Amino acid sequence: MCWLAGTAMIAAVPAAAQDPKAPVIPPVASLTDGMWMKGDLHLHSRHSTDSSNNPVSAIIGFAERNGFDFLAITDHDNHVQGDVASHTWRDPEFRSDRVVLLYGAEWTTDRGHGNIFSARPYDHQKLYDLRDARDAKILAAKQTLGVHLSANHPAAGKDHFGFSYDMVDSIEIWNSAVWPRNAATLLIWDDMLRSGRKIAGRGGSDSHHGVPPSPDKATRNSAEATANYVGTPTTWVFAKARTPAAVVEALTNGRACVSANPRGPRVEFYGDRDGDGQMDMMMGDNVRASGKPVHFVVKLTGGVVANASYRVLVIRDGQPFGEFEAKGEAPVASFEDSPAADTRSYYRVQVEGPQTPYPEVPNSMPLSGKMVGLSNPIFFNFDPEF
Known part of the structure:
Protein backbone atom coordinates (compact mmCIF):
# COMPACT_ATOMS: atom_id res chain seq x y z
CA MET A 1 0.00 0.00 0.00
CA CYS A 2 1.06 3.57 -0.55
CA TRP A 3 -0.27 7.09 -0.40
CA LEU A 4 0.30 10.25 -2.36
CA ALA A 5 -0.59 13.78 -1.34
CA GLY A 6 -1.02 16.99 -3.29
CA THR A 7 -0.82 15.42 -6.74
CA ALA A 8 -3.34 13.86 -9.07
CA MET A 9 -0.75 11.73 -10.89
CA ILE A 10 -0.52 8.03 -10.06
CA ALA A 11 2.73 6.20 -10.57
CA ALA A 12 1.70 3.07 -12.44
CA VAL A 13 3.20 0.82 -15.09
CA PRO A 14 1.11 0.98 -18.28
CA ALA A 15 -0.74 -2.23 -19.05
CA ALA A 16 0.87 -2.41 -22.47
CA ALA A 17 4.33 -2.44 -20.85
CA GLN A 18 3.29 -5.33 -18.65
CA ASP A 19 1.78 -7.35 -21.46
CA PRO A 20 1.70 -6.05 -25.07
CA LYS A 21 -1.30 -8.26 -25.80
CA ALA A 22 -3.30 -7.13 -22.76
CA PRO A 23 -6.69 -5.78 -23.79
CA VAL A 24 -7.47 -2.16 -22.98
CA ILE A 25 -10.05 -1.95 -20.19
CA PRO A 26 -12.63 0.67 -21.15
CA PRO A 27 -13.99 2.93 -18.44
CA VAL A 28 -17.53 2.27 -17.30
CA ALA A 29 -20.14 4.71 -18.60
CA SER A 30 -20.66 6.47 -15.28
CA LEU A 31 -17.06 7.69 -15.20
CA THR A 32 -17.16 9.35 -18.60
CA ASP A 33 -20.73 10.58 -18.88
CA GLY A 34 -21.92 12.97 -16.19
CA MET A 35 -21.69 16.10 -14.07
CA TRP A 36 -21.43 16.67 -10.34
CA MET A 37 -24.54 18.14 -8.72
CA LYS A 38 -25.07 19.05 -5.07
CA GLY A 39 -28.25 19.06 -3.05
CA ASP A 40 -30.20 18.09 0.05
CA LEU A 41 -32.43 15.01 0.21
CA HIS A 42 -34.27 15.52 3.51
CA GLY A 61 -34.78 30.63 -2.42
CA PHE A 62 -31.90 29.76 -0.08
CA ALA A 63 -30.88 26.88 -2.35
CA GLU A 64 -30.95 29.11 -5.43
CA ARG A 65 -28.87 31.85 -3.80
CA ASN A 66 -26.26 29.36 -2.63
CA GLY A 67 -25.77 27.40 -5.81
CA PHE A 68 -27.52 24.13 -5.00
CA ASP A 69 -28.45 21.96 -7.95
CA PHE A 70 -31.27 19.77 -6.58
CA LEU A 71 -33.61 19.42 -3.61
CA ALA A 72 -36.11 16.96 -2.21
CA ILE A 73 -38.63 18.60 0.13
CA THR A 74 -39.84 15.58 2.07
CA ASP A 75 -42.72 16.59 4.31
CA HIS A 76 -44.23 14.07 6.72
CA ASP A 77 -47.02 12.19 4.98
CA ASN A 78 -48.90 11.41 8.20
CA HIS A 79 -49.40 15.14 8.82
CA VAL A 80 -51.58 15.30 5.70
CA GLN A 81 -52.98 11.74 5.84
CA GLY A 82 -50.89 10.73 2.86
CA ASP A 83 -52.03 13.50 0.51
CA VAL A 84 -48.65 15.17 -0.10
CA ALA A 85 -49.64 15.91 -3.70
CA SER A 86 -52.31 18.40 -2.60
CA HIS A 87 -50.00 20.09 -0.12
CA THR A 88 -46.26 20.25 -0.82
CA TRP A 89 -46.30 19.48 -4.55
CA ARG A 90 -49.20 21.78 -5.39
CA ASP A 91 -47.94 24.61 -3.27
CA PRO A 92 -47.54 27.50 -5.76
CA GLU A 93 -44.09 28.09 -4.25
CA PHE A 94 -42.95 24.59 -5.27
CA ARG A 95 -41.15 25.68 -8.45
CA SER A 96 -37.70 26.73 -9.57
CA ASP A 97 -35.93 27.53 -12.82
CA ARG A 98 -32.51 26.99 -11.24
CA VAL A 99 -32.84 24.03 -8.86
CA VAL A 100 -33.97 20.54 -9.90
CA LEU A 101 -36.90 19.58 -7.65
CA LEU A 102 -37.65 15.95 -6.86
CA TYR A 103 -41.10 14.72 -5.85
CA GLY A 104 -41.05 13.04 -2.50
CA ALA A 105 -42.21 12.76 1.09
CA GLU A 106 -41.12 11.27 4.39
CA TRP A 107 -42.96 7.97 4.74
CA THR A 108 -43.70 8.24 8.47
CA THR A 109 -44.80 4.99 10.09
CA ASP A 110 -44.83 3.26 13.46
CA ARG A 111 -42.04 1.03 12.14
CA GLY A 112 -39.76 3.89 11.22
CA HIS A 113 -39.27 6.55 8.59
CA GLY A 114 -38.16 6.48 4.97
CA ASN A 115 -37.90 9.05 2.22
CA ILE A 116 -39.47 8.57 -1.18
CA PHE A 117 -37.78 10.15 -4.21
CA SER A 118 -39.26 10.36 -7.68
CA ALA A 119 -38.55 12.28 -10.86
CA ARG A 120 -42.28 12.80 -11.42
CA PRO A 121 -45.48 12.94 -9.38
CA ARG A 131 -47.62 1.70 6.07
CA GLN A 143 -41.96 -1.26 -7.62
CA THR A 144 -45.27 -0.57 -9.34
CA LEU A 145 -44.96 3.14 -8.57
CA GLY A 146 -41.36 3.19 -9.81
CA VAL A 147 -40.03 5.25 -6.90
CA HIS A 148 -36.80 5.27 -4.88
CA LEU A 149 -37.15 4.30 -1.20
CA SER A 150 -34.47 5.44 1.24
CA ALA A 151 -34.16 4.32 4.87
CA ASN A 152 -34.05 7.39 7.13
CA HIS A 153 -31.82 7.71 10.23
CA PRO A 154 -31.74 3.91 10.79
CA ALA A 155 -30.05 4.20 14.19
CA ALA A 156 -32.39 6.88 15.58
CA GLY A 157 -34.16 5.04 18.38
CA LYS A 158 -37.94 4.86 18.01
CA ASP A 159 -37.81 6.32 14.49
CA HIS A 160 -35.25 3.86 13.14
CA PHE A 161 -36.08 2.07 9.89
CA GLY A 162 -37.79 -1.15 10.95
CA PHE A 163 -38.56 -2.66 7.54
CA SER A 164 -36.57 -5.09 5.42
CA TYR A 165 -33.52 -3.54 3.77
CA ASP A 166 -34.32 -5.62 0.69
CA MET A 167 -36.94 -2.92 0.02
CA VAL A 168 -34.62 0.08 -0.04
CA ASP A 169 -32.46 1.73 -2.68
CA SER A 170 -30.40 3.89 -0.31
CA ILE A 171 -29.68 4.56 3.37
CA GLU A 172 -29.40 7.94 5.04
CA ILE A 173 -25.87 7.49 6.37
CA TRP A 174 -25.56 11.12 7.51
CA ASN A 175 -28.60 12.81 9.04
CA SER A 176 -28.30 16.45 10.21
CA ALA A 177 -25.17 18.40 11.08
CA VAL A 178 -24.71 16.37 14.27
CA TRP A 179 -22.20 13.77 13.07
CA PRO A 180 -21.66 11.67 16.26
CA ARG A 181 -25.21 10.32 16.25
CA ASN A 182 -24.61 8.92 12.74
CA ALA A 183 -21.66 6.69 13.60
CA ALA A 184 -23.94 3.73 14.40
CA THR A 185 -25.60 4.12 11.02
CA LEU A 186 -22.34 3.23 9.29
CA LEU A 187 -22.34 -0.10 11.14
CA ILE A 188 -25.84 -0.83 9.80
CA TRP A 189 -24.81 0.17 6.29
CA ASP A 190 -21.74 -2.06 6.40
CA ASP A 191 -23.88 -4.95 7.66
CA MET A 192 -26.18 -4.54 4.66
CA LEU A 193 -23.27 -4.25 2.21
CA ARG A 194 -21.53 -7.32 3.61
CA SER A 195 -24.73 -9.28 3.11
CA GLY A 201 -25.49 5.92 0.97
CA ARG A 202 -26.77 9.51 1.08
CA GLY A 203 -27.15 12.46 3.43
CA GLY A 204 -29.98 14.76 4.51
CA SER A 205 -30.19 17.80 6.77
CA ASP A 206 -33.65 16.86 8.11
CA SER A 207 -34.15 20.60 8.55
CA HIS A 208 -37.51 21.59 10.04
CA HIS A 209 -36.95 25.28 10.67
CA GLY A 210 -35.92 28.50 9.00
CA VAL A 211 -32.42 29.79 8.40
CA PRO A 212 -30.67 29.42 11.78
CA PRO A 213 -29.47 32.54 13.60
CA SER A 214 -25.77 33.26 13.90
CA PRO A 215 -24.06 31.91 17.05
CA ASP A 216 -24.19 35.27 18.86
CA LYS A 217 -27.90 35.65 18.15
CA ALA A 218 -29.06 32.09 18.83
CA THR A 219 -32.19 32.05 20.94
CA ARG A 220 -32.99 28.32 20.79
CA ASN A 221 -30.97 25.53 22.36
CA SER A 222 -31.97 22.80 19.96
CA ALA A 223 -29.17 21.83 17.59
CA GLU A 224 -31.80 21.12 14.97
CA ALA A 225 -33.21 24.61 15.24
CA THR A 226 -29.90 26.46 15.26
CA ALA A 227 -27.57 24.35 13.10
CA ASN A 228 -29.53 22.45 10.46
CA TYR A 229 -30.51 23.94 7.17
CA VAL A 230 -30.11 23.23 3.48
CA GLY A 231 -26.83 21.39 2.93
CA THR A 232 -25.98 20.18 6.44
CA PRO A 233 -24.90 17.71 5.16
CA THR A 234 -24.76 17.97 1.36
CA THR A 235 -25.24 15.02 -0.98
CA TRP A 236 -23.39 15.13 -4.31
CA VAL A 237 -24.43 12.98 -7.29
CA PHE A 238 -22.64 12.36 -10.57
CA ALA A 239 -25.62 12.62 -12.92
CA LYS A 240 -25.84 12.12 -16.67
CA ALA A 241 -28.00 15.23 -17.09
CA ARG A 242 -29.41 18.10 -15.08
CA THR A 243 -32.82 16.46 -14.73
CA PRO A 244 -34.84 14.88 -11.90
CA ALA A 245 -34.59 11.46 -13.53
CA ALA A 246 -30.80 11.69 -13.80
CA VAL A 247 -30.46 12.74 -10.14
CA VAL A 248 -32.56 9.79 -8.94
CA GLU A 249 -30.73 7.39 -11.25
CA ALA A 250 -27.31 8.54 -10.02
CA LEU A 251 -28.34 8.18 -6.38
CA THR A 252 -29.86 4.74 -6.97
CA ASN A 253 -26.63 3.55 -8.54
CA GLY A 254 -24.42 4.95 -5.78
CA ARG A 255 -22.67 7.56 -7.91
CA ALA A 256 -22.82 9.84 -4.89
CA CYS A 257 -20.91 11.11 -1.88
CA VAL A 258 -21.70 13.23 1.18
CA SER A 259 -19.89 16.28 2.57
CA ALA A 260 -20.45 18.14 5.83
CA ASN A 261 -21.60 21.22 3.93
CA PRO A 262 -21.63 22.52 0.35
CA ARG A 263 -18.52 24.62 0.88
CA GLY A 264 -16.41 21.64 1.93
CA PRO A 265 -14.46 19.24 -0.29
CA ARG A 266 -16.26 16.62 -2.33
CA VAL A 267 -14.92 13.06 -1.93
CA GLU A 268 -14.28 11.43 -5.30
CA PHE A 269 -13.25 7.77 -5.35
CA TYR A 270 -11.88 6.01 -8.45
CA GLY A 271 -10.26 2.75 -9.48
CA ASP A 272 -7.74 1.75 -12.16
CA ARG A 273 -8.04 -1.94 -13.02
CA ASP A 274 -5.20 -2.31 -15.54
CA GLY A 275 -2.48 -0.16 -13.99
CA ASP A 276 -2.18 2.27 -16.87
CA GLY A 277 -2.69 5.32 -14.64
CA GLN A 278 -6.12 6.05 -16.11
CA MET A 279 -9.14 5.67 -13.86
CA ASP A 280 -11.71 3.31 -15.37
CA MET A 281 -14.30 3.03 -12.56
CA GLY A 303 -13.44 23.69 -0.70
CA VAL A 304 -10.32 22.40 1.04
CA VAL A 305 -8.90 24.34 3.97
CA ALA A 306 -5.54 25.95 3.18
CA ASN A 307 -2.52 24.02 4.51
CA ALA A 308 -4.79 21.36 6.01
CA SER A 309 -4.03 17.68 6.29
CA TYR A 310 -6.94 15.25 5.81
CA ARG A 311 -7.14 11.71 7.17
CA VAL A 312 -8.50 9.28 4.59
CA LEU A 313 -9.80 6.06 6.13
CA VAL A 314 -10.48 3.20 3.72
CA ILE A 315 -13.02 0.55 4.74
CA ARG A 316 -12.92 -2.82 2.98
CA ASP A 317 -15.81 -5.21 3.59
CA GLY A 318 -16.78 -3.41 6.80
CA GLN A 319 -13.29 -3.42 8.33
CA PRO A 320 -10.54 -0.77 8.40
CA PHE A 321 -8.15 -1.35 5.51
CA GLY A 322 -5.79 1.59 5.84
CA GLU A 323 -5.30 5.23 6.76
CA PHE A 324 -3.73 7.70 4.36
CA GLU A 325 -2.87 11.38 4.36
CA ALA A 326 -4.08 13.84 1.73
CA LYS A 327 -2.99 17.46 1.71
CA GLY A 328 -2.17 20.38 -0.53
CA GLU A 329 -4.31 22.51 -2.83
CA ALA A 330 -5.76 19.39 -4.50
CA PRO A 331 -5.48 16.62 -1.89
CA VAL A 332 -5.11 13.10 -3.24
CA ALA A 333 -4.47 9.73 -1.61
CA SER A 334 -3.91 6.42 -3.38
CA PHE A 335 -3.59 2.78 -2.43
CA GLU A 336 -3.53 -0.64 -4.03
CA ASP A 337 -5.25 -3.93 -3.29
CA SER A 338 -6.23 -7.12 -5.12
CA PRO A 339 -9.96 -7.87 -4.81
CA ALA A 340 -10.58 -11.62 -4.86
CA ALA A 341 -11.83 -13.03 -8.15
CA ASP A 342 -14.31 -15.43 -6.58
CA THR A 343 -15.97 -13.47 -3.74
CA ARG A 344 -17.80 -10.20 -3.21
CA SER A 345 -15.86 -7.24 -1.91
CA TYR A 346 -16.29 -3.49 -1.59
CA TYR A 347 -14.24 -0.45 -0.62
CA ARG A 348 -15.52 2.86 0.72
CA VAL A 349 -13.90 6.01 2.11
CA GLN A 350 -14.30 8.29 5.14
CA VAL A 351 -12.45 11.61 5.32
CA GLU A 352 -11.68 13.52 8.51
CA GLY A 353 -10.12 16.93 8.95
CA PRO A 354 -10.95 20.61 9.54
CA GLN A 355 -14.37 21.87 8.54
CA THR A 356 -14.66 24.35 5.72
CA PRO A 357 -16.66 27.39 6.93
CA TYR A 358 -20.33 27.54 5.90
CA PRO A 359 -21.16 31.19 6.73
CA GLU A 360 -24.81 30.81 5.81
CA VAL A 361 -25.29 28.16 8.53
CA PRO A 362 -22.38 28.85 10.92
CA ASN A 363 -23.65 26.79 13.85
CA SER A 364 -23.36 23.58 11.86
CA MET A 365 -19.56 23.43 11.75
CA PRO A 366 -18.71 22.37 15.34
CA LEU A 367 -21.47 19.75 15.38
CA SER A 368 -19.95 17.86 12.47
CA GLY A 369 -16.68 17.44 14.37
CA LYS A 370 -13.85 16.05 12.25
CA MET A 371 -16.05 14.21 9.75
CA VAL A 372 -15.62 15.95 6.40
CA GLY A 373 -17.00 13.49 3.88
CA LEU A 374 -18.06 9.95 2.95
CA SER A 375 -17.95 8.10 -0.35
CA ASN A 376 -20.13 5.36 -1.70
CA PRO A 377 -18.37 2.05 -2.29
CA ILE A 378 -16.66 0.63 -5.32
CA PHE A 379 -17.97 -2.93 -5.69
CA PHE A 380 -16.51 -6.17 -7.03
CA ASN A 381 -18.53 -9.29 -7.90
CA PHE A 382 -21.82 -8.01 -6.46
CA ASP A 383 -24.04 -9.12 -9.35
CA PRO A 384 -25.47 -12.65 -9.09
CA GLU A 385 -23.97 -13.69 -12.42
CA PHE A 386 -20.50 -13.09 -10.99
Missing part, protein backbone atom coordinates in the same frame (compact mmCIF):
# COMPACT_ATOMS: atom_id res chain seq x y z
CA LEU A 43 -36.09 18.80 4.18
CA HIS A 44 -39.34 19.83 5.84
CA SER A 45 -41.46 22.84 4.96
CA ARG A 46 -44.51 24.39 6.61
CA HIS A 47 -46.52 21.41 5.32
CA SER A 48 -45.00 19.37 8.16
CA THR A 49 -46.70 20.39 11.38
CA ASP A 50 -43.46 20.06 13.38
CA SER A 51 -41.78 22.60 11.11
CA SER A 52 -41.61 26.33 11.78
CA ASN A 53 -40.67 29.45 9.82
CA ASN A 54 -39.83 27.33 6.77
CA PRO A 55 -42.11 27.98 3.80
CA VAL A 56 -41.30 26.25 0.51
CA SER A 57 -40.24 29.57 -1.00
CA ALA A 58 -37.64 30.12 1.76
CA ILE A 59 -36.07 26.68 1.22
CA ILE A 60 -35.89 27.00 -2.56
CA TYR A 122 -46.66 9.53 -8.15
CA ASP A 123 -49.56 8.23 -6.07
CA HIS A 124 -48.05 8.52 -2.60
CA GLN A 125 -51.40 7.69 -1.03
CA LYS A 126 -50.84 4.04 -1.98
CA LEU A 127 -47.68 3.86 0.13
CA TYR A 128 -49.25 5.73 3.02
CA ASP A 129 -52.17 3.31 3.07
CA LEU A 130 -49.73 0.36 3.19
CA ASP A 132 -48.72 -1.17 8.35
CA ALA A 133 -48.65 -3.89 5.67
CA ARG A 134 -46.18 -6.74 5.30
CA ASP A 135 -42.89 -5.90 3.61
CA ALA A 136 -43.59 -7.93 0.47
CA LYS A 137 -46.78 -5.99 -0.21
CA ILE A 138 -45.03 -2.66 0.34
CA LEU A 139 -42.19 -3.67 -1.96
CA ALA A 140 -44.63 -4.63 -4.71
CA ALA A 141 -46.35 -1.24 -4.45
CA LYS A 142 -43.04 0.59 -4.50
CA GLY A 196 -24.55 -8.57 -0.63
CA ARG A 197 -27.09 -5.74 -0.73
CA LYS A 198 -25.81 -3.04 -3.09
CA ILE A 199 -27.41 -0.08 -1.27
CA ALA A 200 -26.33 3.51 -1.86
CA MET A 282 -15.77 5.19 -9.80
CA MET A 283 -17.83 4.79 -6.64
CA GLY A 284 -21.10 3.01 -7.27
CA ASP A 285 -19.61 0.89 -10.03
CA ASN A 286 -19.62 -2.89 -9.81
CA VAL A 287 -17.26 -5.03 -11.90
CA ARG A 288 -15.93 -8.56 -12.07
CA ALA A 289 -12.66 -8.81 -10.15
CA SER A 290 -9.70 -10.38 -11.95
CA GLY A 291 -7.69 -11.11 -8.81
CA LYS A 292 -5.01 -8.69 -10.01
CA PRO A 293 -4.07 -5.44 -8.26
CA VAL A 294 -6.36 -2.44 -8.58
CA HIS A 295 -5.05 1.08 -8.04
CA PHE A 296 -7.51 3.24 -6.09
CA VAL A 297 -7.48 7.04 -5.91
CA VAL A 298 -9.29 9.37 -3.50
CA LYS A 299 -9.54 13.03 -4.55
CA LEU A 300 -10.83 15.90 -2.42
CA THR A 301 -12.22 18.39 -4.89
CA GLY A 302 -12.92 22.04 -4.06
